[in-house]
Amino acid sequence: MRRWLPAVAAVVIMAGCSDEPAPQPAPPSPDMSTPPRAVAVNPGPFEAGPYEPPRKGAYFGAWIKPDELTHVGRLTAVGSLEQSMGRRLDFINTYRRFDQMMGTPSDAAFLADGASFMISWATGDNRSILAGEHDDLIRRQAAAIRKIKKPVLLRMRWEMDRPNLQATMWSGEDYIAAWRYVRKMFREEKTDNVSWVWCPTAEGFIRGDAPAFYPGDDQVDWTCVDVYAGFEYKPIGTLMGPFLDWAAQRPKPIVIGEFGVAKAWGSEARATWLKDAERTFKVNKQIKAVAYFESDPEGNGPNQQFQLTGDKRAFRAFQRLVQDPYFNP
DSSP: OOOOGGGEEEOHHHHHSSHHHHHHHHOOOOOOOOOOOOOOOOOOOOOOOOSSSSSOEEEEEEEOSSSHHHHHHHHHHHHHHHHHTTTTSEEEEEETTTTTSSOOHHHHHHTTTOEHHHHEOOOHHHHHHHTTHHHHHHHHHHHHHTOSSSSSSEEOOOOOTOOGGGHHOOOOHHHHHHHHHHHHHHHHTTTSSEEEEEEEEEHHHHOOGGGOOOTTTTTOOEEEEEEESSOOOOOOHHHHHHHHHHTSSSOOOEEEEEEEOOOOHHHHHHHHHHHHHHHHHOOOEEEEEEEEEEETTTTTOGGGOOOTTTTTHHHHHHHHHSSGGOOOO
16 A cells, blocks of 8 residues: 655645536436446456556546656656545556656656556657667667566557657557567567557447557457547447447456546536446446546647546546546555
């Protein structure tokens, strides 16, 4: 069990300073009178690599955007959310550029305090990877992750199916070849503490193009999806339904790599959506980990702002989810 972080990281973001106004008309709420659709119901056990899923329930993690991307800023952001939630995160989602190594001072502080990581690694152009142009960089990252000396979840170029990444992904075949190339290099570097997570978008499954990027059951330890009520307010089970149908056919645990509900929909609708998310996760027992995207990215409008702190009603629903024993395995 991790300790509470030092005082520098314990500046509490008060959940509920003020309710967010609803800038759009209230959308229809998910139908809570009928049970959510249970699709991915395989409870395991699974062969999931070194980062083992819980036997029952699901881990809870998050990405928390710091006010400043500094050592103190990262510690403060995580510590503040944990204080507001009244519990520790099971894992911390951390984003890295292709050339940004694990092993920063804040990484070391989190690890010393018992944290676990899901590393979202933005690898670059797949064809340049396959040409060997980044071999040294990849091997250095493998060595840096090996030095963590505990299991990690690694999302190699998550959301690879996004249309705006086509110029560097090239094709599903190129992505799969690059995945196998990088994983082989990690194996050569004896980096054996990684569970490989394949994580496209829910929209990619709705369009039907995401499965073309799947490297294969022999290459993937956890399947994953990123799902948001952003520009569309629909139940999470509807938004990620095509993914769940696909994932239910594979003997892999599922991690919801990012999920969030936009400020645009207003406090009451956000709270309802989160309640529905909680029960949807629980009936789909193949889902073994979930991570909220606690961030208001700069430059985005209200349909792409997902931070819950400061929104009393929505945060209360969020607290019920994170304090549910199911998400405290």
